[in-house]
Amino acid sequence: MHVIGAGLAGLAAAVRLAAEGRNVRLYEAGRYAGGRCRSFPDAELGCRIDNGNHLLLAGNQATLDYLERTGALDTLEGPPEAIFPFIDVETGRRWTLRPNRGVFPWWILNAKRRVPGTRAADYRAVLALRRAKSSATVVEALDRASVVFRFLWEPLAVAALNTSADHASAMLFWRILKETLGRGGSACRPLVPRDGLSETFVDPALARLCAHGAKIGFGERLRALQFASDSVSELVFDAGPVGVDRGDSVILAVPAAVAARLVPRLSVPDVYSPIVNAHFRCSVPAGSPYFVGMIGGVAEWVFRKHHGLSVTVSAAGRLVDQPAEELRDLLWRDAALAYHLPAYPIPPARVVKERRATFLATPAQLLRRPGPTTRWQNLLLAGDYIDTGLPAAIEGAIASGFMAALEITGAPARTDPRQPAREISKMEQERQCALP
Numbered sequence: 295m296h297v298i299g300a301g302l303a304g305l306a307a308a309v310r311l312a313a314e315g316r317n318v319r320l321y322e323a324g325r326y327a328g329g330r331c332r333s334f335p336d337a338e339l340g341c342r343i344d345n346g347n348h349l350l351l352a353g354n355q356a357t358l359d360y361l362e363r364t365g366a367l368d369t370l371e372g373p374p375e376a377i378f379p380f381i382d383v384e385t386g387r388r389w390t391l392r393p394n395r396g397v398f399p400w401w402i403l404n405a406k407r408r409v410p411g412t413r414a415a416d417y418r419a420v421l422a423l424r425r426a427k428s429s430a431t432v433v434e435a436l437d438r439a440s441v442v443f444r445f446l447w448e449p450l451a452v453a454a455l456n457t458s459a460d461h462a463s464a465m466l467f468w469r470i471l472k473e474t475l476g477r478g479g480s481a482c483r484p485l486v487p488r489d490g491l492s493e494t495f496v497d498p499a500l501a502r503l504c505a506h507g508a509k510i511g512f513g514e515r516l517r518a519l520q521f522a523s524d525s526v527s528e529l530v531f532d533a534g535p536v537g538v539d540r541g542d543s544v545i546l547a548v549p550a551a552v553a554a555r556l557v558p559r560l561s562v563p564d565v566y567s568p569i570v571n572a573h574f575r576c577s578v579p580a581g582s583p584y585f586v587g588m589i590g591g592v593a594e595w596v597f598r599k600h601h602g603l604s605v606t607v608s609a610a611g612r613l614v615d616q617p618a619e620e621l622r623d624l625l626w627r628d629a630a631l632a633y634h635l636p637a638y639p640i641p642p643a644r645v646v647k648e649r650r651a652t653f654l655a656t657p658a659q660l661l662r663r664p665g666p667t668t669r670w671q672n673l674l675l676a677g678d679y680i681d682t683g684l685p686a687a688i689e690g691a692i693a694s695g696f697m698a699a700l701e702i703t704g705a706p707a708r709t710d711p712r713q714p715a716r717e718i719s720k721m722e723q724e725r726q727c728a729l730p
Contacts, residue, residue, distance in 0.1 A: 295319070295702065296529060296536070296544045298516050301329025302688060303676040304547030305499040306360050306695025312506035313363060314703045320503065321514040321531070323548075327500055330651070331688060333490035336573070336644050341601040343573045344491045345646060348688050349453075349585065349595070352376075353474055353481025356693040366498035371488045372584060376479035379583045380445070381632055383591035391446070393479035401479070409445045416442045423468035429657045435464040445589055453594060455655040455685050456567045456608045463657045469683055486584055486597070495688075516548070519556050525672045538672065545698045547676040550653065563653030563662045563679050570610040571648075572625040576602035576641040578633055586632040593628035602641065603629045610647075618645040652686035653679055666697045674698040 297308045300322035312318045326332055336343050350357055350370065361367045378391040392407040394400055401407040402417045419437060426435040432451050436443050438459070447467075448459045454470045455462045474482050487494035503510060520528035520535070526544050529536045538544060546553055550562035578598050585597045592613070593605045605625045607613055613621060622643040630637050653659055663681035666674050676698040677691065684690035 295542060296538065297321070297547060298529070298544065299323075299329070299547035299677075300327035300510070300512075301547060301677070302331050302360075302495060302691040303678065303680075303695040303698075304545070305496070305503075306356075306692040307545045307547060307676050307699045308503055308508060308695075309360065309363050309499055310696055310699035311702065312503055312508050314699075316703070318503065318506070318508040320508060320510045321516065321529075322510070322512050323515040325512050326496075327510075327512075328492055328496040330648065331491050331495050331691075333492035339573065339575045339601065339642055339644055341575060342490055343599075343601060343644060344487075344604070346491075346569065346571050346648065346651075347595065347597050347604050347606040348487075348491065349597075350485040350688065351474055351481060352483040352485060353477055354689045356696055357689050359696070360499075360692045361494065364498040364502045366494050369488050369494040369498070370485045372483060372485040374483075376482035376484070377583075378484070378587060379585070380587040380589055382445075382589045383628060383631065384589075386631075393475060393482050395479045397476075397478040399475070399478070409442055412442045412445075416440060420447060420471065423464050423471065426464035426468070428463075428465050428660075430464040431657065432459040432462045432464050432467050449587055449589065449594060452608050453606075454687070456569060456652045457655040458609045461654065461656045463655055463660055465657070466655055466660060466683075466685060470685065484584060489600070516556065519544075519546075519673070521670060525670055543672045543674060543702050545674045545676050545695075545702075547695060547698070549650075550677060550679040551650075553675060553677065553679075557668065557673070557675075560668070560675075561662050561664060563659040565654040565656070565659055566650040567608075567652055567654045568610045568614040569648045569651035570607040570613050570621060570625075571646045572605040572622060572629075573599070573601065573644045573646070574603045574605075574626060574629060574641045575643070576635065578602060578635075582633055588628050588632060591628040591631075592624045593632075596629045596632040598633070603633060603635075605629050614647050614649055621645050655685055666694065666701055674701055 295311050295316045295318050297304050297320045300320055308318045308320045333342050333344050376393045381388045389410050402414045422435045436447055451459045451462050451467050515532050518530040519526050526538050554560050554562045582598050585595055588594055594608055595606045597604045622645055626640045665681050676694045678686035680694040682690045682693045684693055
């Protein structure tokens with residue numbers, strides 16, 4: 295089996311196939327696996343940082359299944375219950391959203407658990423998303439003038455879809471709420487990597503693949519696919535062609551634009567939304583929250599890391615062209631406020647801009663998402679742009695890899711999608727492996 299691309303979608307597909315006893319060859323164009331979800335050493339800060347911030351929830355079933363398969367569940371940490379601290383930058387008011395564990399949302403009846411200034415009845419309005427047309431946006435379905443919209447639905451929509459509420463699909467946002475808050479606080483408990491993205495999502499997967507005898511090659515850039523009749527017959531890399539044997543399948547787990555170049559007449563999302571991240575090396579008080587949501591600030595979410603603080607701004611079109619120095623100053627102001635730190639001096643920082651972080655989750659762009667199968671019998675697609683019914687985030691990327699693998703193996707899912715995966719211990723140290 296040939297898997298092209300070692301981002302999370304490709305890793306998930308390869309891990310699943312290898313576990314089923316398939317001979318897997320994984321090709322990656324770059325020098326590292328993980329794609330947009332990895333860690334790297336930053337010389338200026340003098341520490342390892344993640345290339346972005348990713349908040350998981352206990353209900354992210356595909357992700358937990360993947361981490362169980364790679365032995366990495368114990369690399370996650372988080373609060374013991376579903377708690378989401380927020381601060382209103384304009385007023386300085388702080389509060390914590392605390393959904394109850396069960397499915398029935400009695401938390402909205404408790405003023406100490408819900409958004410300040412809201413009533414229990416205000417939350418019923420979100421059901422309009424369920425009835426919204428497929429062409430509707432979030433602001434067309436919900437009242438943007440309401441307190442609960444500004445302090446809850448809007449920040450959640452922007453964070454989950456990396457798209458402003460003015461343009462984001464109401465249907466896709468409903469799917470997210472249904473699978474998170476709709477399943478109760480037990481599905482909403484936040485989880486973050488204890489050490490880094492690579493230590494959780496990448497290194498254990500590579501080690502597990504090596505343990506299964508998979509062959510992994512880096513610097514293997516796919517230039518073309520050769521087709522014969524109704525199948526892919528050859529993979530053309532910089533180093534030369536690789537034949538595809540009868541009975542083998544090819545999973546193309548590359549970015550949407552690359553897939554569109556390689557596969558004739560493939561429709562993919564083609565409008566993108568940026569994300570800006572800023573990493574600050576500083577000391578953070580012990581016992582500080584894992585993250586803080588910002589309302590009305592430049593920053594949207596601030597995360598506590600080993601090196602200090604890390605800030606994320608989704609749907610960052612308004613910021614992405616600003617100089618890094620200006621962004622550093624703006625984002626530190628919010629980060630310092632969130633964690634009770636002095637505004638000056640500004641600590642050392644690294645600003646990371648991802649101009650094409652995800653596709654824009656508009657109703658029109660959702661129509662361009664392909665499924666995992668193609669008109670070629672042995673060619674499958676994987677990636678966060680695939681129509682999984684999920685946004686372009688970790689859960690969607692991993693789910694797409696599993697979908698592609700299941701098209702090959704036909705094996706049933708290992709876990710009930712409504713139950714969290716059981717925790718297992720970390721696996722043995724990664725071994726070196728390479729394509730012959």
